[in-house]
Amino acid sequence: MSTITSSAPAKPAATEEMEAGAEVLLRALKEQGVEVIFGYPGGAVLPIYDAIFQQNAIRHVLVRHEQAAVHAAEGYARSTGKVGCVLVTSGPGATNAVTGLLDALMDSIPLVCLTGQVPTHLIGNDAFQEADTTGITRPATKHNYLVKKAEDLARVVHEAFYVAKSGRPGPVVIDLPKDILIGRAPYTPKPETLHRSYRPQTAPDAVQIARAVAALKGAKRPIIYSGGGVINAGPAASELLIKLVRTSGFPITSTLMGLGAYPSNDDKFLGMLGMHGTYEANLAMHGCDVMLNVGARFDDRVTGRLNAFSIGSTKIHIDIDPSSINKNVPVDIAIVGDARQALEAILEAWDADTTTQDAGALADWWAQINRWQSIKCLKYTQTHEKGGIIKPQYAIERLYQLTREHEAKTGQQTFISTEVGQHQMWAAQYFRFDQPNRWMTSGGLGTMGYGLPAAMGMQVANPGALCIDISGEASFMMNMQEMATLTQYRLPVKVFILNNQYMGMVRQWQELLHGSRYSESYSEALPDFVKLAEAFNGTGMRATSVDQLDDVIRAMIAAPGPVIADICVDQKENCFPMIPSGAAHNDMILGPEHDSKLSDGSGLTDAGMALV
C-alpha cells in the first residue's frame, strides 16, 4: 500500500467559531450535496429537527414508519445515482430502520442513515429508547460510526458519504448521541486527502483485460451476463455495454438488478436469467463456452444448482468488490474494478486486437438461441371476452404499453418500483425496460413493503415523472401507511396492485412443493382498496375484467394525485418459467402452455426443497 499521509482528525483552528452539533451536522450534509432527508422525529434527534426547522436548504420528508424512510431513500438514490439520506431517532427508530439498511446493503445502494442516540453518559445504562445501534446495524451496513467526541462529528459525516458511495456502494449509519448534537462542535470541511484505509480498486488490471478480450474473441458460444453493478457505475456504463454488444454481436442477458442497463426490446437481449428467467437466457448460460459477467454476483437465484452451473465455460467476472469474485462460482479471469472503466478497457483492447471472431460459430450459436426463443417461454393466453378474467402478465404488458404510449405523447418518463413476489417477477419479465435507473426492486433481501416507499423516494427525486409501484395486495399492506405521506407532499405515486388474494409466490411454492396445502397464504379480510385510497385522500379504481383494464390504466396515469388501482387478476396463475431451488439451468419448469416434455418437473427434488 502506498504511503499517503493519514487523514487523522483535523484539529480545529483556535479562531474557528463553534456551533451546535446539530448545525455542524446540517452544514456537513449541505456540503455533501444533500437536498432531501427522509425521516421521523423523536426525543434523541430533537436538536436536529430544531436545526432543520431553522433553515431552508435541506428538505425533510416526514414518513410514517422508519423502514419506509430507508426504502424511500433507496428509491431516491437508485433513480438519481446520488446518496440517499435518512434521519431516525434512537431505539425503536433505529431498529425499525434495520430492514431497510440490510436491503440497501444487499442491493448495493448508497445511503447515509443518521440515528439518534441517548447522551454519551447514559450509553450502556438501558436508558429510555436506548439501543446498541452500532452493534445491531454492524452486519446490516457497509460501515457504521458512533460519534463520541464533538470534534469527530463533521469528519465522520464526510467520511460516511465517501464510504457510502465508493467502491461497492452501501448504507452507512452514523449514531449521534444527544449531547453531541446539543453541545458545541467545530466544523471541518470535506477532506482533500485520501481515506486512511478504505481505497477500493476501480481501475481494471490491463493483463486481465487482455486475457478477457482474447477469450471473448475466440468464443464460439459467448454470453454476456450483466447485473446491478452496471447501473451503479452510471449511465455511461450502460452505453458502453450497448457498444460492446454491438461490436461483438454477442447475446446478452441480465439479472433482476441489472434490468434497463441494456434495452430489453433489442434483439440481442435474451431477457432476464435465473429462477424466473427466460428459457433462452438460462439455456444460453448453461451451454455457453465463454461467459462475461459484468457487475453481477452469481447469486443463488441466478445460478441454480452450483455444481451444474455452466459447466466447462470460461468465466470472466468484472466486479468492484473482490469478495464477490470466486465466492460462489470459481472464475477463470477475474477483473476487479468499476464496470464502466472495465468495459471501456475491454472495448479499447478489443479494437487493438487484430484477431477476428469465428463468425460461423457465432451464427450457429444464434441459430441455436433462436430455436430456444421459438418456444416462447413467456407465452400465456388472455381471453378478450367481455367479463373475462385478467391474467396478471397481461396487466403488466398493458401497463407497459400504455405508459410507453403516454411517454411518447407527453415526454413524461416512467419509473417503476415493485414489492416482492409473483408480481415482481412478472414485472421483470413483461415490463420492457430500456434505460438504467428506471427500475427499482428489492433483489437481494426480497423485502415485501419495499415498493411503495421506494416509489415515494423516486417521486421526490423526479417530481415530473410517472412513478408506479407494481404491487401485490399482501406486500402493499406492509407499508401502506405511506399513503398518508404521499397525500401530505402531493406525491402522485400510482400503486398498481395485482390482486390475486394470495401471497402468490408462497402459494405457488405450496402448490409445487407442498401438495397444494395453502397454509396461511390466503389474503383473508382484505380491505376495499378503492375506499382505502379515498380514506387517504387519494383516488381508488378497480378493474375486475379484461375489458376494464385499459380504461383503468389510462385513468390511473391521467389522475393528478396518488392512486391505488386494484387490478383483480387470475388467482391461480403461476410464475413461469421456473428453475426450482436446487435444480440446474436446464431443469426448467415451463408453464401450462408448453409441451410437457420440456417441463417434466424433474428439477423438483427433496434436496432442493430444503433450499429457499
Next chain:
Amino acid sequence: MTSLQDTTIRSATISVLVENEAGVLARVVGLFSGRGYNIDSLTVAPVEGDGGRSRINIVTSGTTMVIEQIKAQLDRLVPVHRVADLTQDGPHIAREMALIKVVGTGMNRTEALRLADAFRARVVDATIESFVFEMTGQTDKLDAFIDVLRPLGLAEVSRTGIAAIARGKRGF
C-alpha cells in the same frame, strides 16, 4: 493461486492490520461468525504508538476458496489497512505463549519440574504444592508439553493464541 476447486481443508494464519478504533474487533469476529468461518485462534494488540493501528492474527481453516473469501471479506472492511495470508505468502514464524499450572506433591512435582526443563519452560510461580510454568513456542510444542503434564497434576492452562510474522526482510 492453488486450485479453487481443491476441497481439502487447510489451516491458514492470517494477519490483519487495522485502524485501532472502537468496534473493529467486533467487525472482524462478527464477519467470521456471520459467515460461518472458523476461528481456531485470535490475538489482537496495538502495534503502533499512540494507538494508531492494531494487528490481529487469526488462525482459521477451510478450503482454498473459503480462505480466499475470508481474506477478501476482511480486506473490504473499512478500518482494515492490509490483510496477509502468512501461510501462503512464504515462510513465517508463529509463536504462542502459555501459562500452565500444575498442582501436586512428591514424585509428580519433581517430574513436572524435570519436564519443564526439558521443554525449556520457565517457572514463574511456585508454592509447596504448585508450579506455574511459562512457555513460548509453536502451538504443537505447547500442546505436547501440556499433554505430558496431564498425568502430573495439570490444573489450569491459559494460552495467548499465536502472534505471527513473515521471515526475512519481507514486510507486512
